[in-house]
Amino acid sequence: MRGDLATAPDGVNAPVFMVGALKDPWSGNLDGKQIIKGWVDTDSERHERISDLAVSDGREIGADGRASDPVGNTVDVEQATWTNTIGAPELRAVWTDTDFDPSVPAVYYASVLEIPTPTWQACDKARFDIKITPEGIPRSHQERAHTSPI
Numbered sequence: 001m002r003g004d005l006a007t008a009p010d011g012v013n014a015p016v017f018m019v020g021a022l023k024d025p026w027s028g029n030l031d032g033k034q035i036i037k038g039w040v041d042t043d044s045e046r047h048e049r050i051s052d053l054a055v056s057d058g059r060e061i062g063a064d065g066r067a068s069d070p071v072g073n074t075v076d077v078e079q080a081t082w083t084n085t086i087g088a089p090e091l092r093a094v095w096t097d098t099d100f101d102p103s104v105p106a107v108y109y110a111s112v113l114e115i116p117t118p119t120w121q122a123c124d125k126a127r128f129d130i131k132i133t134p135e136g137i138p139r140s141h142q143e144r145a146h147t148s149p150i
Helices: 120-128
Strands: 016-022 030-040 046-055 090-096 106-114 144-146
Touching: 016 030, 016 106, 030 090, 046 090
Parallel strands: none
Antiparallel strands: 016 090, 030 046, 030 106, 106 144
């Protein structure tokens, strides 16, 4: 999919995105919502910038557009369970690309992250009482979903 942004109305100098997400009812709460912008500069160099739009649990987004504190982790790796006592069931935000330059080709996509949940390896270990090899495989991870490029 591809498209070009039409000429903006008077007084609008940058694209504005409204982004929302609801948690999967059978999975973890939401950790945060992001916009990823990719562009190519005049020297044909590729760039990417991730901006946090909304984060759960009262965490702050810094001047650099990123949350510095992690959401936490409620995973019990031995039981392969987690609790939804952190995160949020829904996140919504409005974001404006303050660095927008209509002469620079750019692409945007949104991403949503869940709180940590057990990996399938942790679930197999708990259900079937098997040894996980090799040692050091993560037992929790954060699921994420991405939109198509905007």
